[in-house]
Amino acid sequence: MVFDKKKVVYQIYPKSYKDTTGNGVGDLRGIISKLPYLEELGVDVIWLNPFYPSPQRDNGYDISDYTAVNPLFDSMADFEDLVQKVKAYGIDIMLDMVLNHCSTEHEWFQKALAGDRYYQDFFILRDQPTNWASKFGGNAWAPFGDTGKYYLHLFDVTQADLNWRNPHVRKELFKVVNFWRDKGVTCFRFDVINLIGKDEVLKDNDQFDGKPEYTDRPIAHDYLKMLNQATFGQDSDSMTVGEMSFTDIPNCIQYSNPNSHELDMVFNFHHLKVDYDQGQKWTLKPFDFAELKTLFHTWGEEMSEGGGWSALFWNNHDQPRALNRFVDVEHFRNEGATMLAASIHLSRGTPYIYMGEEIGMLDPDYESMANYVDVESINAYQALRSAGKTESQAFAIVQAKSRDNSRIPMQWNDEENAVFSTGQPWLQVGKTYRDINVAKEKSGPIFTFYQELIALRKILPIIAEGSYQSAYQDNPYIYAFERQYGKQRLLVCNNFFAKTVKVPLPKAYQEGRVLLSNYPEEALSDTITLKPYQTLAILVD
Ligand code: TEU
Numbered sequence: 001m002v003f004d005k006k007k008v009v010y011q012i013y014p015k016s017y018k019d020t021t022g023n024g025v026g027d028l029r030g031i032i033s034k035l036p037y038l039e040e041l042g043v044d045v046i047w048l049n050p051f052y053p054s055p056q057r058d059n060g061y062d063i064s065d066y067t068a069v070n071p072l073f074d075s076m077a078d079f080e081d082l083v084q085k086v087k088a089y090g091i092d093i094m095l096d097m098v099l100n101h102c103s104t105e106h107e108w109f110q111k112a113l114a115g116d117r118y119y120q121d122f123f124i125l126r127d128q129p130t131n132w133a134s135k136f137g138g139n140a141w142a143p144f145g146d147t148g149k150y151y152l153h154l155f156d157v158t159q160a161d162l163n164w165r166n167p168h169v170r171k172e173l174f175k176v177v178n179f180w181r182d183k184g185v186t187c188f189r190f191d192v193i194n195l196i197g198k199d200e201v202l203k204d205n206d207q208f209d210g211k212p213e214y215t216d217r218p219i220a221h222d223y224l225k226m227l228n229q230a231t232f233g234q235d236s237d238s239m240t241v242g243e244m245s246f247t248d249i250p251n252c253i254q255y256s257n258p259n260s261h262e263l264d265m266v267f268n269f270h271h272l273k274v275d276y277d278q279g280q281k282w283t284l285k286p287f288d289f290a291e292l293k294t295l296f297h298t299w300g301e302e303m304s305e306g307g308g309w310s311a312l313f314w315n316n317h318d319q320p321r322a323l324n325r326f327v328d329v330e331h332f333r334n335e336g337a338t339m340l341a342a343s344i345h346l347s348r349g350t351p352y353i354y355m356g357e358e359i360g361m362l363d364p365d366y367e368s369m370a371n372y373v374d375v376e377s378i379n380a381y382q383a384l385r386s387a388g389k390t391e392s393q394a395f396a397i398v399q400a401k402s403r404d405n406s407r408i409p410m411q412w413n414d415e416e417n418a419v420f421s422t423g424q425p426w427l428q429v430g431k432t433y434r435d436i437n438v439a440k441e442k443s444g445p446i447f448t449f450y451q452e453l454i455a456l457r458k459i460l461p462i463i464a465e466g467s468y469q470s471a472y473q474d475n476p477y478i479y480a481f482e483r484q485y486g487k488q489r490l491l492v493c494n495n496f497f498a499k500t501v502k503v504p505l506p507k508a509y510q511e512g513r514v515l516l517s518n519y520p521e522e523a524l525s526d527t528i529t530l531k532p533y534q535t536l537a538i539l540v541d
Contacts, residue, residue: 003239003264005309005464008345008454009094009352010043013317014051014073015059016409017355019421026409026420028074028082037438039089041358041447042454045239046086047094047189049317051079055105057158058136058375059317059407061191062103066176083184094187094239095180099173100195101159108172109160113145122169124152124161130202132210135245137379140210152202154195154214156375164196164223177231186238190227190263193242194251196220208246216244216251224255224262233261241311241350243267249299253308265309265350271295272314275325282380282397287326289496293479296347297470300481304348304468312344315354320405324363327533328498333360335533338449338518342535343479343494345453346516348468355410358450359441363405364430369395371428377402413439449518456516462488462539477501478530489540490515495530502529505538512540 018030028051038046050060051073060070069076086093102108112119129141129150134157141150142157152161162169177188197220198213205213224242232238242255242263252266274292277283303310314322323329327336337360345351366372369381377398384394404427409420411433417425418433441447457463466483477497483490491509495501505528514521515537522529530536 002258003237004044005350006458007044007239007350008042008457009045009047009241009311009350010038010041011047011049011316011352011354013049013355013407015049015426016407016420018410018412019423019425022421022423023072024421024423024426025072027072028069028078032078032082032085035085035089035091038091040442040451041353042451043091043353045092045094045187047187047352048096050096050098055103055158057103058156059373061098062101062105062156062159063098064103064105064107066102067179080183092187092237092239093185094189094241095185096189096191097177097180098191099162099176100192101153101155101161104158104160118168121166122163122172124163124198124202125149126152126202130210130213131204131206132213136376137383152198154192161198162196163198164219165198165200170223170226174227174230177227181231181235186232186235188232188238188240190240190242192245193224193263194220194244194247194255196223211246215246216248221251221254221260221262225260228261228263238264240264241267245269249302249306249308252310253303253306256303256308256310257306259307265311267311267313268299270299272319272322281401282384284397284400289476289479292496293470293473296479297473297481300348300468301470310349311352312347312349313352313354314340314344315357315406316352317354317406318403320401320403321357321361321363323360324400324405326496329362332498332533333362334445335518335531337446339494339496339533339535341446341450341453342492342516342518342537345450345457346463346483346490346492346537347481348466348483351453351457353450354406356406358447359411359436359438359444360446361408361411361436362430362432363400364408364428364432365399366404366428369398372398372402372404373427374403374407377404411437413437445518452516460515460539461485462490466490472503475501475503478503487541490537491540492537493528493530493535495532495534498532500529500531502527504528508540509538512538515539 015026017026019026020029052063053065053068053070054060054062108119108122132140134140136156144151194216197217240263244266247268255262256266275285275287277285381394381398408430409425411418413419414434417429462485466485469482471480471482472478480493517536519534
């Protein structure tokens with residue numbers, strides 16, 4: 001059965017949502033306590049980042065036990081309670097499955113290290129490493145004990161890539177997914193799932209740090225079909241999303257077209273690299289709007305034509321806040337936040353809201369490297385210093401780009417530590433919490449706009465299901481698109497700049513009605529005038 005396109009997903013980084021024990025780390029009971037808030041927002045699914053046992057070297061993406069709850073985040077009984085409790089709110093739980101790699105503290109790796117041949121074949125071991133780079137900096141291979149061999153780790157040295165070629169590995173991983181299905185979970189997010197297909201013979205590749213050798217290999221599609229069949233494909237109400245690293249449109253169509261029987265939808269990250277200089281993350285550059293538009297238009301149209309489906313998002317736990325990247329937040333935080341929201345919620349795909357986005361949260365702008373916890377940020381700072389950047393240059397880059405930007409505690413009210421925790425938060429709260437917090441924003445323009453967007457998707461099939469065509473392609477300030485569903489048409493114009501822009505309005509739309517805007521409504525005529533960061537959606541029935 002095809003999943004419900006009216007649904008909106010809300011992402012929770014459990015570590016930073018709500019702490020009920022005072023240990024400074026958010027927990028499952030904290031999430032339970034916020035279900036009424038999520039119901040008020042109107043979301044249908046909550047995606048939880050990993051809360052499984054883990055040394056936390058990569059904040060839980062280094063899993064040492066796939067089928068348990070890390071005591072930091074409460075217990076399995078609390079998880080079972082959460083699964084029960086969400087039902088009353090009409091919410092589903094989406095779990096994060098990190099099946100490309102496991103922690104080197106996982107018993108599989110430990111047994112392999114101890115010499116067990118069966119478990120050695122769970123990993124990618126070679127006598128000769130290739131020249132591939134780790135995504136967290138440095139070499140992607142590390143010595144495997146004192147065997148003289150090397151193991152592959154595309155991420156941190158403590159995240160060993162699993163050998164999906166081995167049928168025993170696949171069987172174990174499918175058992176993991178089924179363990180959580182047995183607990184009543186039907187929605188899954190699969191971490192870097194387009195990297196699971198490694199060739200038998202691994203080759204050097206100087207292009208893009210070796211990425212083409214292990215990204216989107218044809219065999220990854222075969223593995224996804226097997227995963228689907230052995231696990232969630234058996235549930236009529238499942239919903240799945242794959243995180244696709246460094247991917248392309250043809251592969252994403254294949255991953256997400258229902259005829260392929262792989263996944264329901266895909267995340268890609270190309271639109272969040274438009275402020276990378278020469279494609280490099282650890283640089284500073286204003287965003288390239290022309291590139292952003294081209295990416296949205298080509299992905300939007302080609303996914304639409306090919307029957308693929310995208311997960312649409314501006315923020316997640318790996319990204320600095322989009323508001324800080326794309327908007328003049330000092331002057332237009334409300335307008336910018338609502339415009340960004342409309343530009344994806346009215347587009348074709350399933351929208352994802354990252355916690356705090358619905359109240360317009362901002363980057364914390366920490367003042368010292370000592371505030372940063374993330375392994376990628378710390379490695380990057382050292383690499384920038386080694387490459388000759390001064391302390392302040394390197395710090396400015398980390399401040400703008402660190403993943404910790406989005407991982408700061410959720411801002412609930414203006415009391416100490418935003419009442420995220422009564423203890424010392426694991427990551428320092430952002431400076432803005434006295435002004436930007438749920439208590440204050442819940443009746444404000446951003447939160448209420450999100451409520452409206454979520455509600456509109458439920459009543460208008462053109463939003464949930466309509467096709468996508470680009471509009472006003474040549475305008476240098478506006479990102480616009482049209483949706484079509486039967487005889488209905490919807491035009492959505494988004495002004496990405498702090499200036500007023502005028503464009504002609506085609507005749508057909510002059511007779512339409514304004515469905516939504518983040519400014520007071522004006523009558524439609526032959527010209528539309530878009531104010532700074534204005535979004536305007538016009539519906540023709
Ligand atoms: O991220 C995959 C990924 O490619 C990241 O390296 C991303 O591009 C980077 O964080 C942006 O700077 C996933 C998870 O979302 C991330 O949190 C994990 O660290 C990573 O996989 C490894 O599991």
